[in-house]
Amino acid sequence: MIVGNRKEFKEIVGMLGSNRRVLLLGCNECVTVCGVGGEKEVGVLASELRIHWKTAGETFEVREHTLERQCDYEYIDQVRSFVGDYDVVLSMACGAGVQYVAEAYKTKLVMPAVNTTFLGVTLEQGVWSERCQGCGACILDMTGGVCPIARCAKSLMNGPCGGSSAGKCEVDREVDCGWQLIIDRLTELGQLDRYEDILPVKDWRSSREAGPRKRIREDLRL
Amino acid sequence: MRLSYPSNVKIVKVPCTGRVDILLILHAFEKGVDGVYLAGCMEGECHFLRGNLRAKQRVQYVKGLLEEVGLGGDRVEMFNMSASQGQRFAQVAQEMTERVRLLGPSPVRGGLKDDSRQSQGI
Amino acid sequence: MKTNSKIEKIWDSGGFIVTSECGPPRGADSDIVRKKGEFLRGVVDGVNVTDNQTSVVRMSSLAACVILKDMGLEPILQMVCRDRNRIALQSDILGAAALGINNMLCLSGDHQKFGDHPQGKNVYDIDSMQLIQTVCRMREEGKFLGGDEIKGKPVIFIGAAENPFADPFEIRAARLGKKVKAGCQFIQTQCIYNMEKFSRWMQMVCDRGLHEKCAILAGVTPMKSVGMARYMKNNVPGMDVPDEMIERMKGTPKEKQAEEGIKICVETIEKLKEIPGVRGIHIMAIEWEEKVAEIVKAAGLLPRPEL
Numbered sequence: 001m002i003v004g005n006r007k008e009f010k011e012i013v014g015m016l017g018s019n020r021r022v023l024l025l026g027c028n029e030c031v032t033v034c035g036v037g038g039e040k041e042v043g044v045l046a047s048e049l050r051i052h053w054k055t056a057g058e059t060f061e062v063r064e065h066t067l068e069r070q071c072d073y074e075y076i077d078q079v080r081s082f083v084g085d086y087d088v089v090l091s092m093a094c095g096a097g098v099q100y101v102a103e104a105y106k107t108k109l110v111m112p113a114v115n116t117t118f119l120g121v122t123l124e125q126g127v128w129s130e131r132c133q134g135c136g137a138c139i140l141d142m143t144g145g146v147c148p149i150a151r152c153a154k155s156l157m158n159g160p161c162g163g164s165s166a167g168k169c170e171v172d173r174e175v176d177c178g179w180q181l182i183i184d185r186l187t188e189l190g191q192l193d194r195y196e197d198i199l200p201v202k203d204w205r206s207s208r209e210a211g212p213r214k215r216i217r218e219d220l221r222l
Numbered sequence: 223m224r225l226s227y228p229s230n231v232k233i234v235k236v237p238c239t240g241r242v243d244i245l246l247i248l249h250a251f252e253k254g255v256d257g258v259y260l261a262g263c264m265e266g267e268c269h270f271l272r273g274n275l276r277a278k279q280r281v282q283y284v285k286g287l288l289e290e291v292g293l294g295g296d297r298v299e300m301f302n303m304s305a306s307q308g309q310r311f312a313q314v315a316q317e318m319t320e321r322v323r324l325l326g327p328s329p330v331r332g333g334l335k336d337d338s339r340q341s342q343g344i
Numbered sequence: 345m346k347t348n349s350k351i352e353k354i355w356d357s358g359g360f361i362v363t364s365e366c367g368p369p370r371g372a373d374s375d376i377v378r379k380k381g382e383f384l385r386g387v388v389d390g391v392n393v394t395d396n397q398t399s400v401v402r403m404s405s406l407a408a409c410v411i412l413k414d415m416g417l418e419p420i421l422q423m424v425c426r427d428r429n430r431i432a433l434q435s436d437i438l439g440a441a442a443l444g445i446n447n448m449l450c451l452s453g454d455h456q457k458f459g460d461h462p463q464g465k466n467v468y469d470i471d472s473m474q475l476i477q478t479v480c481r482m483r484e485e486g487k488f489l490g491g492d493e494i495k496g497k498p499v500i501f502i503g504a505a506e507n508p509f510a511d512p513f514e515i516r517a518a519r520l521g522k523k524v525k526a527g528c529q530f531i532q533t534q535c536i537y538n539m540e541k542f543s544r545w546m547q548m549v550c551d552r553g554l555h556e557k558c559a560i561l562a563g564v565t566p567m568k569s570v571g572m573a574r575y576m577k578n579n580v581p582g583m584d585v586p587d588e589m590i591e592r593m594k595g596t597p598k599e600k601q602a603e604e605g606i607k608i609c610v611e612t613i614e615k616l617k618e619i620p621g622v623r624g625i626h627i628m629a630i631e632w633e634e635k636v637a638e639i640v641k642a643a644g645l646l647p648r649p650e651l
């Protein structure tokens with residue numbers, strides 16, 4: 001899922017400025033799973049804003065509303081009838097959702113309450129870890145199911161580097177060395193001979209490096 | 223046991239402190255409450271196994287949120303006691319009351335001085 | 345294809361190679377480079393010039409190499425993959441060759457988090473293995489990575505680094521094998537304090553016959569103090585400093601520790617000379633370049649061949 005971190009409360013208050021009528025939009029998908037922008041988190045942020053503004057003696061209105069997701073127009077459209085009653089839409093979705101809401105309501109201020117970070121998995125409830133960089137040219141079949149682009153701090157195609165120590169990355173002793181993981185997996189799969197092959201230079205054109213990307217399936221178009 | 227505890231302590235009974243949600247605590251502060259504390263069973267003795275441990279983690283989280291909004295994390299606290307510890311119950315009530323008294327009334331109430339400026343919230 | 349590299353010539357003649365390092369200054373003062381270079385004149389066969397080592401901004405390796413070359417020394421250009429994409433790397437390789445630099449070390453590069461600009465992006469467009477392949481192809485086939493023809497091939501002796509003390513140990517010889525397959529002709533190892541582990545690694549390397557295809561230069565670094573020994577043990581990734589080493593430095597009175605450090609270094613070199621497959625040493629006397637002459641002399645490695 002897409003993972004993110006809630007922006008600091010001070011930052012959010014700063015962004016809102018003098019706007020006091022806020023529509024707080026949550027999302028029921030990725031940000032719910034990683035506990036940053038679902039119905040619950042919308043409730044918490046709404047409560048924080050109310051406490052903050054009540055303390056200041058301000059008049060305000062905070063409406064909580066959680067959409068199924070914010071990356072499909074049909075769901076974003078569901079708030080069309082009342083979005084006009086608010087000065088700002090504060091979206092707790094990932095960056096994609098925030099932008100799509102902004103595209104749907106061009107004359108409304110739309111702001112992000114979440115810093116979108118990575119594509120990851122749930123290690124355990126409360127812990128999420130990065131797995132994919134969206135490079136567009138997946139080689140997981142060659143590396144025992146472990147991605148060198150996302151899980152190696154240097155995205156080495158032929159690692160590990162000389163800084164790998166006790167299975168951990170030189171960047172952070174809590175971070176696994178991606179190449180240690182790959183070698184362990186290849187060993188478990190009986191494929192360690194693959195390590196002898198030099199992986200060729202990556203063609204980064206399939207990644208974000210070549211510019212913003214699009215995917216089209218003509219057969220699905222109405 | 224007929225021990226007395228401060229009259230400003232309002233008790234909300236729950237089957238287990240694990241029932242207490244973050245939002246429950248936050249909404250109380252929204253309404254202007256000066257302090258909230260949870261009195262849960264001794265660790266390891268929770269009838270529902272880990273409810274009081276979950277409560278402890280949630281209280282920690284709410285402390286952070288209260289710091290963020292300027293109320294201060296000391297206004298919320300987790301305490302553990304067994305059902306038979308009447309004295310401990312009274313003592314904790316006293317302790318928390320004293321702590322909150324020193325912190326002063328919640329700034330939220332300070333903002334609600336004037337009824338005509340009563341804010342509209344959901 | 346043979347290069348004009350002094351190191352290659354010694355390798356071909358079966359001699360023992362001695363290289364050292366020169367860290368460029370954190371400023372534009374070329375005299376600092378010259379001063380360091382002077383310490384190494386006649387004492388080593390080649391001088392590495394580090395490339396923004398530990399991700400700390402320094403005068404560029406290429407610039408410092410040219411300064412050393414003008415002094416009559418043999419520079420080894422270090423190039424990391426952290427800061428340049430394939431376009432810049434190939435461009436700098438052509439530039440280096442044009443300026444008469446004969447040697448190059450292909451490295452991944454320490455992550456930027458260690459340096460003075462941890463906020464920056466890193467590049468890692470290609471990795472050190474692929475960089476070796478790239479230089480080799482440029483020299484042998486006269487082609488860029490993209491396939492176009494090069495007018496004026498860069499003739500450079502290709503080197504890399506390998507760390508016998510990094511994990512996982514089991515693949516470290518295999519990794520060297522890959523580098524040799526990619527075209528690597530000499531390597532310098534991380535500095536050695538754990539002789540036992542290094543010997544085991546050398547055994548694995550020799551079992552693969554790599555010592556015959558690639559000049560293996562064993563790295564050494566003299567310790568200045570017990571504080572330095574401890575720092576290296578605990579804070580430098582991929583460094584293996586046995587406790588006996590720390591104990592030995594600790595047991596020496598403070599004013600004699602530097603001298604003891606040099607003594608340990610010379611002893612290490614003597615042992616390394618005896619290990620089959622080791623074809624030279626690489627002395628990394630960081631900010632202590634003035635001691636290299638003393639170390640090389642005490643290890644019986646003077647005079648250096650005049651080529």
